[in-house]
Amino acid sequence: MINPLKLFYSSAIAFTVMSACSDNTPFRDLNKNGKLDVYEDSHESVDNRIDDLLKQMTLEEKAGMLFINGTRINSDGSLDDRPGEGMFAFAPIAPKLMTEKYMTHFNVWAVPEKRALATWYNNLQKFAEEKTRLGIPVTIASDPRNAFSNNIFSMTANDFSQWPEQLGFAAIGDEKLMEQHADIARQEYIAVGIREALHPMADLATEPRWPRISGTFGEDAQLSAKLIKAYIKGFQGTTLDSNGVACMTKHFSGGGPQKEGLDPHFEFQKGQVYPGKNFNYHLIPFEAAFEAKTAAIMPYYGVPVDQTNENVAFSFNKDIITGLLRDKYKFDGVVCTDWGLITDAKMGDIVWPARAWGVEKLSEEERVLKVLNAGVDQFGGENCPEHVIKLVKDGKLTEARIDQSVRRLLRQKFELGLFEDPYIDVENAMAVVGKDEFKKAGEDAQRRAITLLKNSAAKGKNILPLEAGKLKIYIKNINPTVAAQYGEVVSKPEQADIAIVRLNTPWYPVETKNFFARGFHHGDLDFKGTQKDSILMLLKTVPTIVDIYLDRPAVIPEISEKAKGLVADFGASDNAVLDVLFGKAKPEGKLPFELPSSMDAVRNQKEDVPYDSKDPLYKFGHGLHY
Known part of the structure; x- marks a missing residue:
């Protein structure tokens, strides 16, 4: 089953509905009028109660x-x-x-x-x-x-x-x-x-x-x-x-x-x-x-x-x-x-x-x-x-x-x-619903799931974690207000000490009139054309950390090669990702599937067999730490 759309509703005025069974009596069942009523023997088996109810039900x-x-x-x-x-x-x-x-x-x-x-x-x-x-x-x-x-x-x-x-x-x-x-x-x-x-x-x-x-x-x-x-x-x-x-x-x-x-x-x-x-x-x-x-x-x-x-x-x-x-x-x-x-x-x-x-x-x-x-x-x-x-x-x-x-x-x-x-x-x-301790537990889990795939070294030190508050950062697909909590946000890559970009695993809609079908993430797993070129251009311009949301196994060999740091998330807020990149939280994730090295490898693997693509870019279970 699917839910392709989300609706946003206004706040509402609620009222309390009083239960007709407010006396806390343990069971209700059918009375002589065919209505569910208090069931006097709470020890009666569920099977017998179901039998009673079935006898009262019409075919309809x-x-x-x-x-x-x-x-x-x-x-x-x-x-x-x-x-x-x-x-x-x-x-x-x-x-x-x-x-x-x-x-x-x-x-x-x-x-x-x-x-x-x-x-x-x-x-x-x-x-x-x-x-x-x-x-x-x-x-x-x-x-x-x-x-x-x-x-x-x-x-x-x-x-x-x-x-x-x-x-x-x-x-x-x-x-x-x-x-x-x-x-x-x-x-x-x-x-x-x-x-x-x-x-x-x-x-x-x-x-x-x-x-x-x-x-x-x-x-x-x-x-x-x-x-x-x-x-x-x-x-x-x-x-x-x-x-x-x-x-x-x-x-x-x-x-x-x-x-x-x-x-x-x-x-x-x-x-x-x-x-x-x-x-x-x-x-x-x-x-x-x-x-x-x-x-x-x-x-x-x-x-x-x-x-x-x-x-x-x-x-x-x-x-x-x-x-x-x-x-x-x-x-x-x-x-x-x-x-x-x-x-x-x-x-x-x-x-x-x-x-x-x-x-x-x-x-x-x-x-x-x-x-x-x-x-x-x-x-x-x-x-x-x-x-x-x-x-x-x-x-x-x-x-x-x-x-x-x-x-x-x-x-x-x-x-x-x-x-x-x-x-x-x-x-x-x-x-x-949504009590503070529940929300905190969920946000902590978002951070723990982030998976560190690559962490380049320069001058004897890994690039991640970054040093909060001391860097000029260029961002893409990140909320500027959130990013400003971690460094000085600049408007051009050339002005930055580091770039941080969030990407989604590519997908390509199936050609169909069915708009539900067009919303499914079908198709190839690699970036193509101008989209790929613009990403690689950024990676050449400034040292870049890439976070990619993996709802499917992305094919990203060139991005992996050029990025100074590469992490994957499985549903995470900007704050969660940046907390990990700047060392306020640690990445604990390991890949739950392999990342193939090419689309040819994807096409040649068997649909029913796990981790069987040729020469994967990152194997199942890969995940670095700091």
Whole structure:
């Protein structure tokens, strides 16, 4: 699933929603009128309570639970069906989906500030309790919100503490820090009502051109596995309960080895390939997730070419979902598709095809049936339960099969304590989200993840760390106000003692009318043409320190050769980078993937094999210190 845009909302006036279950009674269940009520025997098993609820649910209510989709949020936290704001105007409001489609799961994209978000969440739970027949509480999910990043999959929000991306934690390699981050993010999520994390990513970055590498832990399966376990423990604890956030680990069975790096969000993808016969290597991080008892799994969009009995995408693939995930790994948690496998998305004159790769000719109804028959429980990014209802009424699908998935989804709600008390304290959200100690921990991690690749020596001394307050510095892509804290900022390179430039890993948009696709970081990894020439000219003019943000493995041999100092970051502020360059903090990172020496080396490596490019510029695990 993706979030290609970010909306900025104004501050809002919030009010406290009082819970109808303010007596702190431990459980609620169905009374004779079909409404959820106080459950007198708190020792009754969850299974029995689920049985009771299933007996009360209609087919329509069961079908609605099998769908999760995004919803727009008003900037004041209200539930009014007013015109949408910005590019998310197309998104429906949750109450409409709850009453018309009987849905009880939603994911949030762009969100307002924390008070409005928390208020909206309480309003939504109050609506579920008072305006729906059974009063089943809502589960809210989200992609990552705590990464300092412009990546479209990282839904940054200034209210939340800001940490490096997953790659940054891989660069640090500290399991305790990983668990600390997840625990802090858990506290912030719970404070605003987010109870399901659509992460972590357990995919491996074995194809360096893949646009989603920044969300991974790099290309090493063992490193990824140990961090995945710590990540899930921080969010879920050792056992998922009312203090936890359910993790939906993705994308089974590993989405990294895309042919030529072309992402299967789009029709121009060329399949997921295994020229190195390395399919099992990509399972290692998921095995760690199973050990950590991940609550849910999301398969990816791609087709695992020639790895199963039919070349169809993962969520349609019974060999993958039932044969591998359910039978071999005995996974009985929720399995949810990635977003948008059933229906096409219409964006003005542009149609974004459903990611029904391998089954494009099937109807929407037939796709739904194939997904359910494969063993999946829930449809991400969709709200078409009418297909499920029709399949059952036509005798093509049994209600018992639907019950199997609904049972898993209800169990997760019970485990999270949503039936016990779904509400949050808005004032607590104001205190917890982005609290000073959380923000400091995130900023410290940004610094620790910075990776020193090159540190040239002159007159018997390395150029880094620089001496603060004594240098004239020329800057590029850095805030001048921030830079002025470290030295005298000058306007021309010729006036400077040192230049400091921040770069991003290159990418080149795929030619397509789909503006979402154009925002993905596809294509070559090297600088070209005038952009490259201008960088090299600066490096020739003045001694230069280069910081490059690595959301993919950049190909930078000439820049590396000419730069006096070279560091990499994985999501870091200007202050974080400059603190490291001027010795106020030390670089601790090690590369979580190799940096290839040329694009030819990239093209000749195997998509499914780690660290296999010829003569890499910097090897996996490289990182200097001072």
